[in-house]
Amino acid sequence: MSHSPESAIVHENIANGGTELEKKLLNLKPPFNDIDDVYLSSNFNELDRSSHVSVVMSERVQCIASGIYKEFETMIEAYGLPVVERLMPLIISLLENLDDLYKDQSAYHAEVRQLREENEHIYDQLTAEKAARKQSEMRLLNAEDAFDEERKVNEAKNESLSTSCRQTELRLQLAKDQVSRLEVKEQEWKKEENRLHEHLNELIRSNVELTEQIKFINHNDNSQEQSRNTLNNSIQRNSPRKLSMNSSKYNLTGSTNHDQGSTINGSSTVHSNSLGVGYDTTGGGFEFDELPNTLESEGGGLNVDDDLPAGMRKEIDVLIKENMELVEMKNALNVVKDDLLARIDHLTSENISLRESVDMLTDSRIRLQSELTNTDQLLNDARSELSQLTEKLSLYQDKTNVESTNSAQxxxxxxxxxxxxxxxxxxxxxxxxxxxxxxxxxxxxxxxxxxxxxxxxxxxxxxxxxxxxxxxxxxxxxxxxxxxxxxxxxxxxxxxxxxxxxx
Structure with missing residues (x-):
């Protein structure tokens, strides 16, 4: 029977006691007594027992190789070399591949263990990051709430300050208007003062004319009745001028003073060539004093009070009283007018402030309505999200129940x-x-x-x-x-x- 060179080499190795195979595969003592023990102990849970996985795998392969070698020896002794000459290279390659597979499997197990450790580490980092993110979100929400509250407080302060500023500006404007009205009144009072001064000069001039007429009447005893009629006419002509004069403010004092400026004293004399008049303006009224110039007549002093008739004197007194009453009424009306103007100014300022408050309330109402609409929209969105989450949760629970039932089945x-x-x-x-x-x-x-x-x-x-x-x-x-x-x-x-x- 012819043999190939490879079979001859294998036969020679086996005949020499399998030295090469023993050097490769039988360096360690077999931990198992039989090949069946090796197969029975090949469980995947036993592959990852210790850190020396590759050494354990090599021992197993060597045990299997030793068992196969013993079987080959018995077969050669029983049946001869041709029975195993073709199986020997295949068995050796198979054992080498099996050793490589064991090594790869140990490497895969080590890699899986490393990946599990990395996965656990990454999961721990993920949980820590989630917790930190939740804390940062809570801090952000608290900061936003505090910022909103502070913003609202600042807005309220700003509104109150703007309101007080507008009220102050309004009061300033009202004060300016009042000052301008007072200036106008002062101008009117000055005009009235000038008018009264002119009227007083006219009265003094008419008084001088009356004294001259009385002097002329005294010289003409024959025409006394005519002079009295002339005097009555002149008094009636000058009496309307006296009605417009304020007797409480104007006091005629001097050498010709009778019943607060309405009568003429007989002891005073009037000079026909020159007449001096002095007047003083005070807060209580005007006081007119005649200068110490006198009129000396040839016939001596004249008494005007004795020359005026009783009816004319009574009429003058009545006119003076009526003039005083009218002046008092005018003063009272001026006081009432001033009070009414002040009341109008106060009501105007209150009206403007109330309008501003109404505008502010309208703006706040509009802002609150917009916030209410936004909150309603957010509430609707939250409700929709909650409904979606409940639906997803129900679907997930149904799915988990189905999977649990399937996994149980x-x-x-x-x-x-x-x-x-x-x-x-x-x-x-x-x-x-x-x-x-x-x-x-x-x-x-x-x-x-x-x-x-x-x-x-x-x-x-x-x-x-x-x-x-x-x-x-x-x-x-x-x-x-x-x-x-x-x-x-x-x-x-x-x-x-x-x-x-x-x-």
Whole structure:
């Protein structure tokens, strides 16, 4: 039987006691007694027990390799080298790939653990950031509320100050108007003073004329009745001028003084050539004093009071009293007028202040209405958001209830079921070994038919157990192989239909 160079090298290595394979795979003592123990202990929860995961994986691979090596030795001793010459390179590559897979798996587990730690750290940072953000939002809201309150207080102060400023300006304007009216009144009083001064000069002039007429009447005794009529006419002509004069303010004093300026004293004399008149203006009225110039007549002093008739004197007294009453009434009316003007000014200022307050209240009402509309809009928005959130919450609760019911209905693997599956797997592996033994015996039978009797004769008791008839035990392993493949397909279908998170 011809052998390839690779098979010759493998045969030589195995014949030399498997030194190369032992150097690669059997440096450590196997922690397991059998290969089935290795398969039974291959659970994913045991892959992440310690920090030396790669060392554990290498030990497992070496244990598997040592078990395979022992099996190869028994097969070579039993059936010869050609049985394992093709399997040896495949098994070595398979073990190397398995070692790489274990290392990758350990690296993946380490990476997953690191990612979990990073995820936990990021989650802690996220919760801290959320708490800090909530605190900052609360501080911002408090600051905004304090700012709004301070702004409202400042606005109220500003409005009160502006109102007081407007009232002060209004009072100043009213004071200016009152001062201007007082100036106008002062001008009117000055005009009235000048007019009264002129009227007083006219009265003095008429008095001088009366004295001259009386003097002329005394010289003409024959025409006394005519002179009296003339005097009456002159008095009647000058009496309207006396009615407009304020007797309480104007006091005629001097050498010709009788009944507060209405009569003429006989002891005073009037000079025909020159007449001096002096007057003084005070707050109480006007006082007119005649200068000490006198008129000396040839006939001596004249008494005007004796010359005036009694009826004319009474009429003059009545006119003076009426003039005084009119002046008093005029003064009272002026006082009432001043009071009414002050009252009008006060009412005008109050009216303006009330109008300003009404305008302010109108503005505040408009502002409050706008704020009320804004708050209504915010309330409606909040209600809509609340309704949306309640709907989302109800949908989420329904979804979680459905998912919980579905997850409760989904079948999960328990520990007992996992143990049962592992037991079935071990059983199938045992059956597989039996099938491998059956295949090995069929190979030995085929070799014996081709002329290699020495291999067949070494295992005569074992070969005699297998006959190619319907009652031979070889048909049992074939049937068990078919059953094994059938069950394996069923398990594959079951694993495909089962979700990955239920494992």
């Amino acid at each position: 989904v079948k999960r693997f328990t520990r007992s079921e996992m143990a049962r599956i592992l037991a079935e797997r071990n059983h199938y592996k045992e059956r597989l070994l039996e099938l491998q033994d059956a295949v090995r015996f069929t190979e030995t039978l085929r070799v014996s038919q081709k002329g290699h009797r020495e291999l067949f004769m070494t295992k005569t008791p074992t070969i005699q157990q297998y006959k190619f008839d319907s009652n031979s035990p070889v048909s049992g392993p074939l049937q068990s192989l078919q059953k094994f493949y059938k069950r394996l397909q069923e398990k594959r279908l079951q694993l495909k239909t089962t979700p990955i998170w239920d494992l």
